């Protein structure tokens with residue numbers, strides 16, 4: 053079986069699956085159970101200065117798919133609601149008990165050098181493997197000038213990172229908030245401040261839905277609500293894009309990335325790693341299914357690696373980065389057209405109506421003598437948009453096949469249809 | 478009618494409604510949520526084409542999924558005002574569900590359209606009737622027969638603003654919904670509730686115990702009304718043409734089912750210990766299974782051809798097997814056997830076979846002992862007494878109509894089982910009643926313009 057051992061920003065762990073800083077890593081009891089279940093590491097629930105935060109009652113809400121499975125998860129919790137001292141003693145004990153597993157401690161204190169200096173020293177004494185700076189919490193904490201309020205200002209990100217690097221010998225991971233326009237600015241700031249790595253994404257500002265009887269968003273706290281932070285499978289595409297932006301950015305080239313956001317199975321993890329992540333963090337999947345979910349994640353990942361001949365994570369890490377490029381470099385001469393496999397088509401008509409109403413009228417409905425319909429792609433009209441393939445409920449029934457393969461690569465930069473094209477080359 | 482001993486009496490402590498609980502239990506809200514999610518919301522959906530009443534199935538299932546139960550029910554009722562009955566009695570395995578595209582997928586299982594239809598119609602809560610009537614047209618239409626065809630026609634005509642009068646021979650409307658459908662398909666008093674629901678639209682007057690040919694004549698109706706719709710169903714039962722057929726213990730299945738459906742107490746029913754059912758359609762299956770539920774120890778269903786030729790669907794045959802009904806094929810009844818006192822003791826059957834496309838008798842015979850015989854060899858059209866004029870309409874045993882459900886008699890339309898259109902199914906009767914109403918409406922509007 054493939055080797056899942058991971059070294060991330062100098063921190064070793066038996067596998068790349070870490071629990072993200074959140075309720076699953078809130079206290080020794082949970083973390084002990086997580087390590088027993090096989091997690092490679094944990095990022096301890098964010099610590100702050102005493103007095104500890106106090107949470108409201110009714111804290112989570114969710115969005116669901118048609119079968120009632122959670123697709124998105126929203127919370128309005130704050131950082132740890134237990135005292136710093138208790139947390140530190142537990143961290144120390146757990147680390148002693150589990151020396152092989154990665155134990156990173158997440159931190160959030162006011163933007164004052166002394167505050168950071170004091171807390172990083174205390175954490176160092178526990179024997180923890182690293183620090184994660186929580187610049188991402190989008191709810192509650194920003195109102196107090198912490199969390200996302202810090203992460204949204206690159207200069208402050210850089211400043212706080214620098215303080216931590218100055219006062220601690222531990223690796224520093226800066227956790228980025230996605231609630232900004234261009235993630236690269238905060239990543240660059242973290243690097244400039246001396247960060248050993250970045251982790252992303254934290255949760256996205258969200259309202260999951262409105263209770264239409266009470267006319268209030270969820271979760272409802274005595275008739276009122278507030279925006280929360282969104283995570284779970286629904287945020288994965290946003291997280292992947294942000295990871296790829298940083299991985300591709302020449303200014304942050306080589307900066308280790310811990311991928312977070314909607315990771316629910318081995319495939320999600322492999323995708324983050326393919327985009328350059330050196331470890332992955334999971335919160336929602338564990339909260340929904342319990343710690344045992346890591347069993348299938350590890351097994352699936354190593355079997356897939358075996359099937360591809362990858363012996364270690366480094367063998368495929370970042371392989372998708374170079375293939376993620378700017379629109380202007382895409383080949384204008386590449387052409388695919390949809391093809392429907394009559395043998396597997398079940399005749400639901402979804403491809404037809406979606407193309408007919410909203411795309412290019414490129415699918416013909418051919419009534420058959422028995423009253424059913426056959427559906428056929430009109431190749432000359434098909435632009436190869438993939439819509440029919442996406443709406444088709446039968447997997448691999450519609451495939452996109454390449455046409456005009458003989459034409460050479462042509463980017464928009466040199467395309468005749470581009471009024472601003474570059475002449476030459 | 479009472480059967481002779483030896484009969485078994487069932488323990489009166491067992492309630493009839495308990496014995497005849499739903500054969501397909503209704504979906505729970507969670508089941509409906511999950512099942513509705515399975516529908517692919519097909520375009521030009523094959524299931525809709527396979528529903529004789531053309532219900533917009535993807536639309537109502539989508540509405541269920543998004544908790545718009547009244548919207549779902551309204552969609553169903555707008556095509557089929559007896560959607561509640563059809564959800565219970567339709568042989569969906571040969572109609573909508575047979576055509577569901579999800580049969581063709583790897584999972585090979587259709588969306589449970591019938592049960593979802595039932596979910597919507599059971600749970601919808603309307604304030605008043607979901608449809609309104611158009612302004613009064615001043616036209617009056619007489620409907621003979623208050624079964625599914627008659628009720629469906631009446632509802633649609635009233636919606637169009639016409640005044641409708643239904644003349645029904647029995648003391649209750651509903652037709653075979655009330656008197657014929659297996660008790661485990663239509664439980665409790667659903668049929669009567671549905672009639673009330675349909676009539677609550679207004680504009681429909683129901684006259685019960687009014688028999689065409691006895692209490693009123695077609696000529697009177699033609700004179701008094703702007704149009705007449707005949708929906709008299711099939712009131713006759715095919716006979717075996719054997720000696721001793723007049724015995725009380727040799728019954729028409731439909732008569733016994735009627736008694737069973739109307740019984741409120743088990744003590745009103747005589748249940749044979751051993752019964753033989755002759756026939757191979759759904760009526761045969763229905764009587765056999767109902768006898769088993771009542772406590773008959775041995776029920777043998779006998780058919781003269783092979784199982785593949787039975788008109789009962791494979792699904793119905795499986796239900797019979799689940800009820801431990803014995804099915805004997807390739808046998809035809811030759812003698813009803815009686816003892817010295819003249820009481821029925823069994824039936825002698827002759828084995829049959831196919832020979833070059835012909836059903837032939839073989840030399841072998843055998844006997845099955847029984848206390849009662851139930852005949853389920855088909856229903857036939859019986860013309861109302863004193864209405865000789867109608868005989869001119871009969872073609873191959875049923876009333877002939879054109880594509881607009883018009884008979885050859887002016888202003889007289891017909892639909893449902895009594896015509897030769899479509900299969901003899903509730904949903905067909907509903908559709909024909911509805912389409913006949915549209916045709917009558919167009920005819921009356923055209924007549925006004927002329």
Ligand SMILES: Cc1cc2nc3c(=O)[nH]c(=O)nc-3n(C[C@H](O)[C@H](O)[C@H](O)COP(=O)(O)OP(=O)(O)OC[C@H]3O[C@@H](n4cnc5c(N)ncnc54)[C@H](O)[C@@H]3O)c2cc1C
Nearest residue numbers: 622624625626646652653688689710893894901902903906
């Ligand atoms: C035992 C049995 C079980 C069945 N099970 C199913 C099933 O599970 N699923 C299914 O889809 N179909 C089933 N059917 C068929 C279904 O019941 C019929 O297709 C449907 O009821 C036909 O409707 P209709 O309105 O044409 O006739 P009917 O339901 O027969 O109604 C005719 C009405 O006309 C009245 N009438 C007759 N003559 C006169 C007169 N002279 N004057 C006044 N009124 C008159 C009758 O009293 C009756 O109320 C079954 C039929 C039988 C016999």
Ligand SMILES: Cc1cc2nc3c(=O)[nH]c(=O)nc-3n(C[C@H](O)[C@H](O)[C@H](O)COP(=O)(O)O)c2cc1C
Nearest residue numbers: 072073074098127186254283284313314334335336
């Ligand atoms: C209830 C809850 C509490 C969280 N608390 C913290 C926190 O204290 N510190 C932090 O850095 N991230 C916190 N997060 C964010 C997660 O660590 C993680 O970044 C996010 O949930 C995305 O990962 P996922 O899609 O696997 O859940 C919290 C998330 C949840 C659901």
Ligand code: SF4
Nearest residue numbers: 397398400401403444
């Ligand atoms: S969407 Fe797929 S299954 Fe449905 S008609 Fe089109 S090709 Fe066939």
Ligand code: SF4
Nearest residue numbers: 528563567572573591
């Ligand atoms: S009426 Fe009958 S055939 Fe039509 S959709 Fe409903 S259950 Fe299916």
Ligand code: SF4
Nearest residue numbers: 516517519524577578
């Ligand atoms: S065929 Fe099946 S999946 Fe398609 S609309 Fe009808 S019920 Fe839904």
